[in-house]
Amino acid sequence: MNGDNGKLLIYQVLPRLYGNVSGKNRPGGSIEENGCGKLSHVTRERLADLKGLGFTHVWYTGILEHATTTPYPGITHDHPDVVKGRAGSPYAIKDYYDVDPDLADDPAARRDDFRRLVDRTHAAGLGVIIDFVPNHVARQYHSDCRPPLEEDFGEQDDRGMRFRRDNNFYYLTDQMLVIGSDYGPEPTAYSEYPARATGNDVFHAQPTRDDWYDTVKLNYGVDPDTGETHFEEPVPDTWTKMYHILYYWSVLGVDGFRCDMAEMVPVPFWRWVIRKLRPDFPQLLFIGEIYQPWRYREYLDAGLDYLYDKVGLYDTLVGILKGERAASDITSVWQSQEGLSGLMLHFMENHDEQRLASDFIVGTGSKAIPAVAVSALIDGGPMMIYFGQMLGEHGMDEEGFSGRNGRTTIYDYWSMESMRALHHPVLLSEEQQDLRERYRRLLEVARYPVFHHGLFFDLMYVVGDRLDPRKQYAFLRYRPGCLALVVANFADHSADLALPIPKHAFETLRCPQGKSCRQLDLGTGEEEVVTLESNRPYRIKVRPHDYSVVLFSPLSPYFHE
Template sequence: MMGSWIEHAILWHVYPLGFVGAEREARARDGVVHRLGHLTSWLDYAVDLGVSGLLLGPIFASSTHGYDTIDYFRVDPRLGDDADFDAFVSAARTRGLRIILDGVFNHVGSDYPAFQRALAGGPGSPEAHWFKLTWPAARSAGELPDYATFEGHRHLVALNHDDPGVADHVVAVMRHWLSRGVSGWRLDAAYAVPRAFWSKVLPRVRADFPEAYFVGEVIHGDYAGFVRETGIDAVTQYELWKAIWSSLNDGNLFELAWALKRHDAMLETFVPQTFIGNHDVTRIASQLHDERHLAHALVVLMTSGGTPSIYAGDEQRFHGIKEHRVGGDDAIRPAFPKKPADLALFGWPTYRLHQQLIGLRRRHPWLHRARSRVITINRSDLLLETSYGADRLWVVLNLADAGIVRTIETEADRLAGDIELSHKGGATDVSVPPHGWGILGRRNEARAADADMS
């Protein structure tokens, strides 16, 4: 089973092709361009942020955006070569950072060599069984078959997951890169792959790499059932992501409370991968109607159970809107400057907020499996107790234009947030300013934490 390292993991999610400013199409540039060093130069920034690993988007040779793979065993030449990858892994390891790769195993690009050979060789060709091809009944010379795609995109060719050769290939790819030093896999479009496929493939990989972590991209549905039937460690928690920004925008924290209740039920069987931004969605700073509530979103992420990730740039308050058109991902997948010092000044206060809350989470590793209990809730304010076993914190959110006072029935002190406290009779009154928030711990624990930070 996966290693205990994931219980302490906080991930920095990077889309490499965008990060390094690669060309939109691979054919626009001949030869290898050694750009992975650009990402390597940001590893100290990631360490200073407080993360313990990198969740990378596609790095394998592809025709365009990385999700149209043409060679699973070769680094995309727009990023570099094997030597660049090995240097990157070594640099990350030296800094204590683990790497999770993006495995696009539901489909391949239409330029994938095996697919082209299948088209040329006809229905009797060895690799024709790798794909879901429908050949014309009376096939004439040069007439091509119809084929299954990923969600109707003709340049994304669905694999036939019932074919043993496809399973063998995916196992070989996973083993290859795990042996090269990565620690796990994000399984792209895992929901589109038959569940039985994962249940056959993953045990074969785990036999050689028992500490490997596997998280499947699942947008909606029965998350717990998917984990149970596939053997995957976790899925992407889109339910919580949506509830966070939607409840903040609507000023309706009952939606968040309901989502946290469902989230707690998932934690009974698995630990979801949590986020407030990724490479496929509008950035959180653009998603929120009131940017004062960006801190509230981050507080919920960092105090809820799960394996949290921060999408690179969100920690600098980057903006970007996802659009459903050709090039509609460009705004959320921008190139990063040569070095962190070249970032705009306006983003650094958000970076420091991330440092503070990531640091708090790392000092409370039990938050990985924490449950959230509502103590007091109104439409625009919420007081939660977050706990696991004997450990607990309190989180208070206020979305209103007026301040509030809420009571915790024990003596607690501030761990983070702009709040004022008063203690009486063993209880704590918490004064929260308009659009404010706070995190509290038991009085002795909070004092010990302050001493550790001084």
């Protein structure tokens, strides 16, 4: 769904919250009390708006049926002791083949609602991404929508074996699971015997509240005691089940998968399953959630298309916003990722991270703009925006299971102020309108070919005292026909800079010099004719907490030499 081969721009949205405009927010409230967004709330108009902003894909978070305290006819009831919040975690999957009934206008027709969402999204020219959660399932996993010949997870397990290659779960033999009684209001405690290992690699029977106690770890053929692997053909049973799940959703029109905690699943599985899917779905996207930089290359070599750039660029930019790191530290990020340019998914918000406008980061969305600009323009890799981000969502509500932590809850039924304003524009404040317009302009700039296909050159080593390395960062992007000078200003005062472009930059980028060209400041719209020369200072003005981009383009075809 990216036929122009341009930059991938992904919009992440949690449908449960996206369309809920009730405004009835009771902490820890039920679906009847607080309401819930539906797939039908992602309308053709909303999708057309996203397409107009330049997005290429929508990542719908929380599509698969997961553990919840809300009862539905014909669906196994979840014990509240093993559900996080009233709504439940979208990552405690209860049926890999089904859709969350909360999201359907008619729960009995929930899969039809999803098919219509896929059709609407594709009709808008956007690709569909959903979560693939391969590491763990909900404790009360039961698939009532699996294909007739497909066995359920754990159905054929030998529960007397701590580890057996073709068991789907790890069993803590002769031990009863112990779950704290404060997790839910149910008078009878949840019972699990023998206990199974918890999703975040907890191989004892007493997970804490900070563990992923609502999930069970899946077995891919790795002995947890010895570390020995048993991947020989025929492949472990869990591998085959996961292939069938991915195939099922791909047939339904899903264009890509955001692979939850991909690093907790063996690399050989990824290599096997992606190679097995590619012949039938050659354009299928796989985005891996990985936090161990030393393992990036092995997962990319296994076939994943893009990896989370959390530990590198995200952490650095957040540190700069908080005043804990210098802007010049960005240089070490791209140096450490040499050879991976264009393969890292950049973002400044997602469901795991604190909102930029929260009290924990910068308090207002506008102050984060320079960080978002660097994230969008530094290389040709994909960029992601989280719903509410463009309106400065604060994430400071205390929703229930999710406390006042700067994050938007993924566990509770809630109505976000920013989403109520989005769906009823009369409620948008001037600040929100201004911020959204700034994002619109940034996304427009990010779609220039130079920011997708262009080469990169860091200017920090040559600018010296011409800027403040703690608060400003400057770089070049170049492709034949266009040279871009970008400066991000993290300071609370404006910067009027004269920056040289060194001879080494022209040589490295193979950019011609000594030619007359048009200089265009994308921020002010000011144009003038200049001659591109090495070490000639080029003036650029940057407002507080902002970025500026100056483009140099040819007056004659000789610029393309």
